[in-house]
Amino acid sequence: MPHTTTPLPSKTSIQLEDVESAAKPQRIIPTDYTDNNINQDENKRLKDVEISVPVVYGTMAFYLGKKANELQSHKWTVYVRGATNEDLGVVIKQVVFQLHPSFDNPIRVVESPPFELSECGWGEFEICISILFHDDVCDKHVDLFHLLKLYPDAESGPQSTKKPVVVETYNEIVFPDPSENFLARVLNHPAVYVPRLPAGFNLPAPVPSPNMNVKGKYDAKNHPLNHWFINFSEADELLKLASARQQVQAHILKLRRQLSMLDGPPQPSKLAYEVLATVASLVDFRRLISSAS
Secondary structure, X not given: OOOEOOOOOHHHOOOHHHOEOOOOOOEEOOOOOOOOOOOOOOOOEOOOOEEEEEEEEEEEEEEOHHHOOOOOOEEEEEEEEEOOOOOHHHOEEEXXXXXXXXXXXXXXXXXXXXXXXXXXXXXXXXXXXXXXXXXXXXXXXXXXXXXXXOOOOHHHOOOOOOOOEEEEEEEEEEEEOOEHHHHHHHOOOOOOEOOOOOOOOOOOOXXXXXXXXXXXXXXXXXXXXHHXXXXXXXXXXXXXXXXXXXXXXXXXXXXXXXXXXXXXXXXXHHHHHHHHHHHHHHHHHHHHHHHHO
């Protein structure tokens, strides 16, 4: 895995007071833009145009089983990836992971995809993830927090060496008024959502960013952790919502049939039970929607 352990230069150093929590809205806009180091012709801004890049960041932890000891009970990976695991190198220049101070060289810089870092340990802690972009994209960075989780929830059963603990968050990084060069470079890239442009609108020929990684293309589809990544596609979410809605409707019909079979008006105790059952079904429905979003 390509990474260095050199600190960030002052221009892009991690500022903890500027970190945007993952609990905030899912659309992230870097704070501002400047034209430093970019030719003015190449940096012509397109007004009222917005480019969005869906990203997922999270951790995946594997229990070491018989190999576990007091200091190393799990092997885990922290990462930033495309929503359906596309190569984000077209937009992201590097990702910086700030680990717990107990790790050697806790600030790790990953300069090419896959933007991930693997370690072994025994404790859970909060990881600061700083995303930096190519020169023609934005000279600001986006900072996020993610809590490393090693142990499964009680309802998930005991920890296993075969099934990892996966915690991921979906966000969209939004770039308003992008440069012409940036738009031309990512126009047909699967990792980027580009709006429909006006008829007859002509973009210049794409020019690689000066700091674009020119190494071999990253084959995201063959990532070894692909099997465990959470599916954040809209189609999958719609299927989950439809399934949840069908479950609630079936439960309501069942309750109606039970009420119709009662002799006379329902007794207070039975009526209270049916009301509670209906409320419980609605609560379950909300949980299903939350898990699908």
